[in-house]
Amino acid sequence: MTIVKKSLPYLLAVVASFVAAGIFIALMGFDVFKAYQTILFTSFRTPNGFIQTLLKFVPLLLLALAFTIPLTAGKFNIGGEGQMMAGGIGAAAMGIMFADLPAIILLPLVILGGVVAGALWGLVPAWLLYKFNINEILTTVLFNFIALFLIDYVCTGPWRDPAAGHPTTVLIGRGGWLPMLVNNPPLHSGIILAVLVAIGVYIYTSRTTGGYELIATGANPRAAGVFGIKTRRMFVLSLVLGGAVAGLAGAFEVAGNQHRLIEGMQSNFLQLGMIIGLISRGNNGAVPFVAFLIAVLEVGASAMQRTMMIPVEVVFIVEALILLFVLLSDVVRRK
Amino acid sequence: MENKTILELKNVRKVFGQIVALDSVSFALKRGEIHGLLGGNGAGKTTLMNILYGLYRKDEGEILLRDQAVSIEGPRDAINQGIGMVHQHFLQISNFTVLENIILGTDVKNKYTMKLEDEVVKVKELCQRFGLNVDLNDVMSTLPVGARQKVEILKALYRGVDILILDEPTTNLTPQEVDALFESLRVMVNEGLSIVFITHKLREVLSVCDRITVLREGKNITTLDRKDASEEVFVRAMVGEKMDIENSIYFATEERQVFDRTSVEAPKLKLENVNLISQDGVQRLKDLNLEVFGGEIVGIAGVAGNGQRELAEVVTGVVPVSSGKKIYMGDDVTSKTNEDLLSSGFSYIPEDRLSDGFLPKATVAQNLILGQHRIKPYSDGRFINWKTVYAETTKNIKEYNIKTNGPGDVGGNLSGGNIQRVLIARAFSMDSQVMVAHNPTRGLDIPSMDFVYQKMLARREAQMATLLISEDLDELMRISDRIAVIYRGEILGVLERSEFDKYAIGRLMSGISPENQPSKEKTLP
Numbered sequence: 001m002t003i004v005k006k007s008l009p010y011l012l013a014v015v016a017s018f019v020a021a022g023i024f025i026a027l028m029g030f031d032v033f034k035a036y037q038t039i040l041f042t043s044f045r046t047p048n049g050f051i052q053t054l055l056k057f058v059p060l061l062l063l064a065l066a067f068t069i070p071l072t073a074g075k076f077n078i079g080g081e082g083q084m085m086a087g088g089i090g091a092a093a094m095g096i097m098f099a100d101l102p103a104i105i106l107l108p109l110v111i112l113g114g115v116v117a118g119a120l121w122g123l124v125p126a127w128l129l130y131k132f133n134i135n136e137i138l139t140t141v142l143f144n145f146i147a148l149f150l151i152d153y154v155c156t157g158p159w160r161d162p163a164a165g166h167p168t169t170v171l172i173g174r175g176g177w178l179p180m181l182v183n184n185p186p187l188h189s190g191i192i193l194a195v196l197v198a199i200g201v202y203i204y205t206s207r208t209t210g211g212y213e214l215i216a217t218g219a220n221p222r223a224a225g226v227f228g229i230k231t232r233r234m235f236v237l238s239l240v241l242g243g244a245v246a247g248l249a250g251a252f253e254v255a256g257n258q259h260r261l262i263e264g265m266q267s268n269f270l271q272l273g274m275i276i277g278l279i280s281r282g283n284n285g286a287v288p289f290v291a292f293l294i295a296v297l298e299v300g301a302s303a304m305q306r307t308m309m310i311p312v313e314v315v316f317i318v319e320a321l322i323l324l325f326v327l328l329s330d331v332v333r334r335k
Numbered sequence: 336m337e338n339k340t341i342l343e344l345k346n347v348r349k350v351f352g353q354i355v356a357l358d359s360v361s362f363a364l365k366r367g368e369i370h371g372l373l374g375g376n377g378a379g380k381t382t383l384m385n386i387l388y389g390l391y392r393k394d395e396g397e398i399l400l401r402d403q404a405v406s407i408e409g410p411r412d413a414i415n416q417g418i419g420m421v422h423q424h425f426l427q428i429s430n431f432t433v434l435e436n437i438i439l440g441t442d443v444k445n446k447y448t449m450k451l452e453d454e455v456v457k458v459k460e461l462c463q464r465f466g467l468n469v470d471l472n473d474v475m476s477t478l479p480v481g482a483r484q485k486v487e488i489l490k491a492l493y494r495g496v497d498i499l500i501l502d503e504p505t506t507n508l509t510p511q512e513v514d515a516l517f518e519s520l521r522v523m524v525n526e527g528l529s530i531v532f533i534t535h536k537l538r539e540v541l542s543v544c545d546r547i548t549v550l551r552e553g554k555n556i557t558t559l560d561r562k563d564a565s566e567e568v569f570v571r572a573m574v575g576e577k578m579d580i581e582n583s584i585y586f587a588t589e590e591r592q593v594f595d596r597t598s599v600e601a602p603k604l605k606l607e608n609v610n611l612i613s614q615d616g617v618q619r620l621k622d623l624n625l626e627v628f629g630g631e632i633v634g635i636a637g638v639a640g641n642g643q644r645e646l647a648e649v650v651t652g653v654v655p656v657s658s659g660k661k662i663y664m665g666d667d668v669t670s671k672t673n674e675d676l677l678s679s680g681f682s683y684i685p686e687d688r689l690s691d692g693f694l695p696k697a698t699v700a701q702n703l704i705l706g707q708h709r710i711k712p713y714s715d716g717r718f719i720n721w722k723t724v725y726a727e728t729t730k731n732i733k734e735y736n737i738k739t740n741g742p743g744d745v746g747g748n749l750s751g752g753n754i755q756r757v758l759i760a761r762a763f764s765m766d767s768q769v770m771v772a773h774n775p776t777r778g779l780d781i782p783s784m785d786f787v788y789q790k791m792l793a794r795r796e797a798q799m800a801t802l803l804i805s806e807d808l809d810e811l812m813r814i815s816d817r818i819a820v821i822y823r824g825e826i827l828g829v830l831e832r833s834e835f836d837k838y839a840i841g842r843l844m845s846g847i848s849p850e851n852q853p854s855k856e857k858t859l860p
Contacts (some may be wrong), residue, residue: 092661096490101684154471207709207721208718208719209714209716209717209719212701212704212708213708215693215694215697216705216708218695219694219695219696219697219701219746220690220693220695220696221690222690223685223690223693223694223705225691226653226673226683226685226692227673227676227677227683228672228676228677228678228706228707229674244739334729
């Protein structure tokens with residue numbers, strides 16, 4: 001009963017946003033019902049669609065967590081994209097430098113390379129915040145640009161694949177490839193790790209003392225500090241954890257999907273991750289479910305573009321409207 | 336001279352969720368009177384006035400202003416109708432000057448040049464007329480609470496109100512400031528204003544109000560002329576039939592047994608020559624020596640802002656001392672942080688509950704374990720035992736009479752008094768050897784205050800040490816075994832219970848130490 005009651009505003013928000021976006025689609029002269037049918041059911045009609053949805057789900061989930069973990073401590077990590085790219089670079093570096101190692105060593109090394117690189121990308125803004133009180137929103141955003149150019153350098157530098165038309169590196173060692181769960185269409189095993197990470201984050205924030213301190217810091221840093229919580233350390237911890245999770249997403253792109261570093265792999269995961277985090281209202285337990293919903297919409301959107309020639313941006317409108325309506329439902333409920 | 340009724344609230348009802356905050360409450364204000372609205376925490380005083388000021392919508396009832404029904408949709412309507420309100424928490428911009436705060440939101444004559452000569456004249460005239468002396472060019476954040484309150488009153492007067500609502504106006508004031516405020520209020524009503532004075536302090540309404548309305552649990556209890564009723568009538572009306580006045584500490588008259596320090600070996604807490612110099616180089620605590628024994632309640636008296644907060648934070652380890660020593664049960668704990676101290680027998684009720692003591696975005700249960708979340712029974716150091724926490728929270732909600740929907744309720748839904756109860760429950764539910772309580776009863780009604788005093792005396796019986804820092808001198812004299820008076824970060828004197836004297840303490844509070852007798856005709860700044 002209470003769950004129904006609690007989720008009702010969200011369901012209403014989703015329905016309302018579909019109705020509102022439907023008006024746009026209709027105005028553009030398309031068939032609204034057919035469009036929504038494509039958006040909602042592509043993921044479930046074919047195995048291929050479902051696997052595509054899961055592949056989309058992994059980075060969305062991780063990037064959303066990279067945003068919500070620091071948010072739990074009251075900090076805004078807008079650098080998930082840069083941390084993901086750094087993670088990709090770290091993973092690719094391991095996979096190329098130690099290409100000949102067997103899988104049992106190379107695979108953990110690749111994953112770890114991504115996680116550590118992502119964490120480092122979160123650590124620098126965190127350290128600047130700790131030491132000099134520099135706003136983390138600014139520094140994490142700026143670090144996205146650094147990662148962007150770094151990836152460009154790596155993809156066109158000594159590891160460049162001369163045969164490719166697009167800036168990419170050579171393949172990483174075979175041992176660094178994530179094992180496949182399904183071979184055709186391909187689904188890599190990163191999803192298991194991603195779900196475990198999400199469960200771990202949920203347990204950490206809701207059950208442990210450390211997680212409690214993160215929540216307390218986010219709720220009122222001054223009071224948390226008065227009662228013995230080292231809030232500045234919590235800020236650092238949360239940003240480093242967020243960076244590590246984003247870095248993991250980068251490692252999965254390299255080890256699971258492309259098996260090489262490709263420019264542009266960050267896609268628009270940062271924006272979608274933030275939208276997911278905000279729709280979940282920072283609740284780490286809700287993030288996986290919202291992330292799955294958005295993955296369904298994303299996959300449905302590209303199918304819709306292919307089959308009906310409706311621009312994929314329509315789905316951005318739907319996603320943005322969901323966010324707006326969820327925020328609006330909070331206001332309405334308070335009245 | 337018989338003044339006529341200027342404002343009437345009739346059968347006002349207001350429901351929040353399932354809680355009936357006001358149940359058919361009526362209230363009449365006459366022209367030129369100070370009308371006390373007396374009642375405990377949660378009685379509905381502030382809710383009633385917030386409805387009048389347009390901050391809440393009433394569910395039922397009507398408002399008659401000068402015999403005409405009015406609808407007040409927001410504070411702007413209220414001000415246009417001549418109703419002003421001074422809230423308990425001031426709504427001010429702290430880096431603006433006094434003048435800027437007063438004129439904020441009003442039409443200024445020279446809009447583009449911001450030359451404010453006309454406005455200055457008008458404000459100065461108001462200051463003079465009502466005895467509200469503040470320097471208009473002072474920046475808000477530099478002012479003491481008493482002066483900030485004057486600004487808040489000036490804000491209302493500047494907007495030309497003739498009905499002024501004051502919500503617990505004396506909460507943060509010293510006795511001197513209270514006197515000055517009452518004088519100003521008298522001048523205002525003599526000039527034809529009408530004042531609603533919301534308070535839970537009986538002595539204040541008795542000394543300043545013309546008529547008094549008592550509310551309890553959202554209902555009208557009585558409205559009486561000051562001169563027609565005795566103190567007992569109001570006490571009974573306020574606290575209801577349930578409270579045992581005979582055995583209360585609040586109304587206690589008999590002398591308590593004096594604390595016998597010879598029977599205790601060593602103090603639980605000892606400060607030796609503690610100095611604290613703030614980051615901007617100001618000396619906040621100066622050569623401070625203090626001992627608190629087990630089984631003793633030591634009170635710290637002083638005008639607000641004389642180092643009380645710094646003292647509390649030094650003792651609890653929130654800020655490190657600049658020099659000096661801190662000894663806890665014989666061990667040197669000078670370099671220990673608050674994290675260590677809270678886990679090893681300290682508890683703390685901070686003064687500023689909203690900023691220093693409470694997590695509005697967290698649940699009641701999460702709030703209750705703050706500072707004790709690393710130690711048993713709440714946690715094994717790594718995982719929080721939420722089952723125990725929820726069970727304890729449920730128990731504490733009942734014992735400390737916290738009005739909330741349950742342990743999982745969000746802290747931000749609680750009223751100020753209930754937030755204070757959470758802080759009190761947090762500190763008292765742990766058997767701490769040393770408790771630092773800074774204004775622990777601020778914003779509480781009489782039965783709740785009495786409950787806190789009972790708890791403190793129980794600590795005293797159990798041979799635990801309590802440091803009570805309070806701005807309420809009555810409270811300190813009621814419950815302390817000794818009172819130390821702090822002035823500009825220095826302890827000017829310590830009085831035993833047998834030597835308690837309001838005037839002596841008052842002199843020390845204004846910086847006149849025994850070595851510095853007024854007989855020398857030396858005036859201190």
